[in-house]
Amino acid sequence: MSTAHGARARARIEVTAAIKDEARRQLAAEGAARLSLRAVARELGMVSSALYRYFPSRDDLLTALIIDAYDSLGESAEAAHEEAAGPYERWITVCAAVRRWALDHPHEYALIYGSPVPGYTAPDATVPPAARVGLLLIGIARDAHQGGGLARPVLPADLRPEAERMTADLAPDLPPEVVTALVASWAQLYGLVGFELFGQFHRVVEDRERFFRHAVGQLARGVGLAPESA
Amino acid sequence: MSTAHGARARARIEVTAAIKDEARRQLAAEGAARLSLRAVARELGMVSSALYRYFPSRDDLLTALIIDAYDSLGESAEAAHEEAAGPYERWITVCAAVRRWALDHPHEYALIYGSPVPGYTAPDATVPPAARVGLLLIGIARDAHQGGGLARPVLPADLRPEAERMTADLAPDLPPEVVTALVASWAQLYGLVGFELFGQFHRVVEDRERFFRHAVGQLARGVGLAPESA
DNA sequence: TGTACATCAGTGAACGCGCGTTCACTGATGTAC
DNA sequence: TGTACATCAGTGAACGCGCGTTCACTGATGTAC
Numbered sequence: 001m002s003t004a005h006g007a008r009a010r011a012r013i014e015v016t017a018a019i020k021d022e023a024r025r026q027l028a029a030e031g032a033a034r035l036s037l038r039a040v041a042r043e044l045g046m047v048s049s050a051l052y053r054y055f056p057s058r059d060d061l062l063t064a065l066i067i068d069a070y071d072s073l074g075e076s077a078e079a080a081h082e083e084a085a086g087p088y089e090r091w092i093t094v095c096a097a098v099r100r101w102a103l104d105h106p107h108e109y110a111l112i113y114g115s116p117v118p119g120y121t122a123p124d125a126t127v128p129p130a131a132r133v134g135l136l137l138i139g140i141a142r143d144a145h146q147g148g149g150l151a152r153p154v155l156p157a158d159l160r161p162e163a164e165r166m167t168a169d170l171a172p173d174l175p176p177e178v179v180t181a182l183v184a185s186w187a188q189l190y191g192l193v194g195f196e197l198f199g200q201f202h203r204v205v206e207d208r209e210r211f212f213r214h215a216v217g218q219l220a221r222g223v224g225l226a227p228e229s230a
Numbered sequence: 231m232s233t234a235h236g237a238r239a240r241a242r243i244e245v246t247a248a249i250k251d252e253a254r255r256q257l258a259a260e261g262a263a264r265l266s267l268r269a270v271a272r273e274l275g276m277v278s279s280a281l282y283r284y285f286p287s288r289d290d291l292l293t294a295l296i297i298d299a300y301d302s303l304g305e306s307a308e309a310a311h312e313e314a315a316g317p318y319e320r321w322i323t324v325c326a327a328v329r330r331w332a333l334d335h336p337h338e339y340a341l342i343y344g345s346p347v348p349g350y351t352a353p354d355a356t357v358p359p360a361a362r363v364g365l366l367l368i369g370i371a372r373d374a375h376q377g378g379g380l381a382r383p384v385l386p387a388d389l390r391p392e393a394e395r396m397t398a399d400l401a402p403d404l405p406p407e408v409v410t411a412l413v414a415s416w417a418q419l420y421g422l423v424g425f426e427l428f429g430q431f432h433r434v435v436e437d438r439e440r441f442f443r444h445a446v447g448q449l450a451r452g453v454g455l456a457p458e459s460a
Numbered sequence: 461t462g463t464a465c466a467t468c469a470g471t472g473a474a475c476g477c478g479c480g481t482t483c484a485c486t487g488a489t490g491t492a493c
Numbered sequence: 494t495g496t497a498c499a500t501c502a503g504t505g506a507a508c509g510c511g512c513g514t515t516c517a518c519t520g521a522t523g524t525a526c
Contacts, residue, residue, distance in 0.1 A: 008489060008501075015502085031348035033263040038479060049481075052502045058480065115344030116428060118261035130430075159444050162437035172436070183435060184422065184445040190430075191421015192414065198346060200360075200420075204400070205413060207392035214389050215414040222448060238468080238522060245469085268512060276524075280470045288513065 017052050018044060020068065023061055027107045031061065032117050059120055062111075066122060066131050069108040074132030076101045081136055087144035088217075094136055095189055095216035102193045109197060113190055134186055138171050141178055146224055147227045151224040153181045178224055185219040192216070246284050248274060250298065254293055257337045262292065262347050289350055292341075296352060297359050299338040304362030311366055317374035318447075318455045325419055325446035326367055332423045339427060343420055364416050368401050371408055374455055380406045381454040383411040393433055415449040422446070 022040050037058050041048040055061040082092045082098030102109040111117070112130070144150040155163055155177040163176035171179055192215050195201055196208055205211050217227075252270050267288050271278040285291040310327035314320045332339040341347075342360070374380040385393055385407040393406035401409055422445050425431055426438055435441050447457075 011489095011502085031345070034348050036479065037481090047504055048479090049483085049505080052481075053502055063360070093245070105269050110345035112425075113428070113430075115261070115340035122351075153448075155427075156444055156447075159437070159440050162440060165436065166434065180441070180444070181448075184441070184448065187425035187430070188418035188421045188445075190425060191418045193342075194424065195417040195420065198343070201419070204396065205392070206395065207389070210389050210392060211414070214386055214410070215418075217386075218383075218411075218414065218452060225491065236523065241469085241522095266512065267514090276469095277471055278512090279472080279516085282514075283469055 019051060019054055019061070020064055023065055024068075024108070025129055027065060027111065028105070029107075031107050032111045034053070035062070036188070037061065040160075040197050062117065062120060063123055063126065063229035065108070066112055066126050069105070069112050070126065070132065071215070072105070072108070073098065073101050073112070074129060074136075077133050077136055081140075087149065089221055089225045090140050090143075091137070091220040091223075091225055092213060092216055094140065094214065095219070098133060098189065099193050099196070099212055102197050104203075106197055113194060114198075137182055138174070138179075141174060141182055141225070142171065142221055145174055145178065149226070149228075150175075150178060151226065153177045153222060153224055155180055181223045185223055188219060189216060242284075249281060249284055249291070249293055253295055254298075254338070257341065258335070259297060259337075261337050262341050265292070265295075267291065277453065287294075292347065292350060293353055294433070295338070295354065296342055296356050299335070299342050300356065300359035300362065302335070302338070303328065303331050303342070304359060304366075305311060307363050307366055311370075317370050317377070317379065318450055318457045320370050320373075321367070321450040321455055322443060322446055324363070324370065325449070326443065328363060328419065329423050329426070329442055332427050336427055339423070343424060344428075357362055367412055367416055368409075371404060371412055371455070375404055375408065379456070379458075380408060381456065383407045383452060385410055408448055411453045415453055419446060 019040060022043050023035060026035055026039060026043075035058075037051050038048040038059075041051050051061075055064065077094050077097045080093045084093035102113075105124055141150065152175055159180065160176065163180045166183060167174060167176040167179040170183075174182075192212055196205070196212070201208060220226075249270060252273050253265060256265055256269060265288075267281050268278040270291075271281050281291075285294065307324050307327045310323045311320055314323040314401075332343075371380065382405055389410065390406065393410045396413060397404060397409040399407040400413075404412075422442060426435070426442070431438060450456075
């Protein structure tokens with residue numbers, strides 16, 4: 001067992017971080033499909049086989065980058081959450097933080113929300129970091145609900161069983177109407193971000209910031225949040 | 231100039247189609263990043279250099295596949311449009327057709343709506359086919375508007391200039407409130423489809439068809455369409 | 461209708477490249493006594 | 494505190510692979526007269 005205090009242990013942590021940093025740099029420059037162990041090693045002045053002391057395979061390096069990306073996005077969103085007061089404002093602020101992070105880290109965004117990397121399947125360890133933004137949105141709705149400031153969206157009868165199942169899984173203390181709307185809004189948020197990021201808004205939407213804020217404001221209303229709710 | 235009737239001309243059309251079919255098959259099996267000219271040629275019993283008689287480069291083959299994918303999706307959506315009566319029903323049906331096509335052609339969907347292929351930029355020829363679904367949604371709103379069955383969504387004052395610009399570009403005969411909501415819904419539709427397709431709904435949404443129909447029904451309402459409108 | 465020439469699909473070899481991973485090794489750092 | 498041994502980061506060569514693209518060529522199909 002290596003102690004956490006030895007120079008060897010410290011070096012290992014540093015080199016691991018350097019590998020991930022360089023990999024992230026290449027990800028940002030070229031995208032996940034072009035991420036290559038050999039190129040990372042080359043840039044770090046190491047021989048490619050040396051990376052195998054740190055990551056058993058290219059896929060494990062990818063997994064580490066995916067987890068870091070979810071965590072980085074999650075942290076941005078959580079920090080934004082602290083800065084706003086009131087559920088509606090928080091909703092907008094968190095959505096705007098997701099968009100901002102995506103624009104600042106396009107390839108990392110593509111890595112986690114774009115097309116799956118061929119031949120790669122994400123292990124279970126990616127699930128908790130992937131849930132952070134969703135949990136934040138649920139938390140906002142919960143605050144509004146407890147404050148009594150949450151309207152109840154419509155829910156067709158044929159969707160009620162599924163809505164109740166999702167509610168039991170995700171937020172048993174919220175009405176099923178709200179949980180259903182939350183899940184839909186969550187997906188729709190990433191539709192807005194993805195379209196802007198991947199170029200579908202090219203020559204269509206120009207004032208994208210304002211457009212986005214309006215659109216996510218409408219999403220908030222769909223969940224039952226109104227601008228005035230405390 | 232080759233006549234359209236010669237055996238040579240006919241053969242050229244057939245071989246071009248065979249190349250695209252095989253490329254599509256590999257796309258479906260492996261994804262765009264793994265699409266290889268050599269593999270396509272191999273599978274067709276040709277030598278790889280022979281493909282250069284048909285496509286000047288790998289990127290040109292990709293472009294052809296992208297255009298075909300947009301057209302295939304567009305045709306599915308347009309066919310669905312014909313089958314339903316009334317704007318609200320048409321909206322739901324067209325959205326459901328987009329989802330169906332995506333589930334049936336996941337890698338083609340990823341090719342056109344997923345992360346951009348690294349090192350590839352789509353030429354202008356892809357723009358018109360890419361617009362087909364959007365135009366269809368605009369057409370549905372137009373029908374409802376002319377029939378007088380379209381409510382007017384809210385539009386914040388600070389977004390009005392952008393809304394009017396988009397309206398002039400996309401559908402000058404519709405109210406800016408509606409056009410803005412249409413563009414947002416259009417992006418959000420692909421958020422719903424993408425999340426389902428790329429696995430984000432795994433262990434979250436189970437009755438996906440019903441969930442989707444409800445969510446796009448809500449999108450329709452956001453545009454001003456109601457179930458009863460003729 | 462027959463012949464001479466032009467067109468062009470497909471061949472096969474080659475160029476130059478980069479990739480992930482394995483393996484036996486060296487030598488420095490850390491550990492136990 | 495000093496010595497003997499174990500650990501492990503990093504090396505360098507190699508394996509086996511696939512890729513896009515170019516080029517000079519053969520031979521069949523099509524065209525003009």
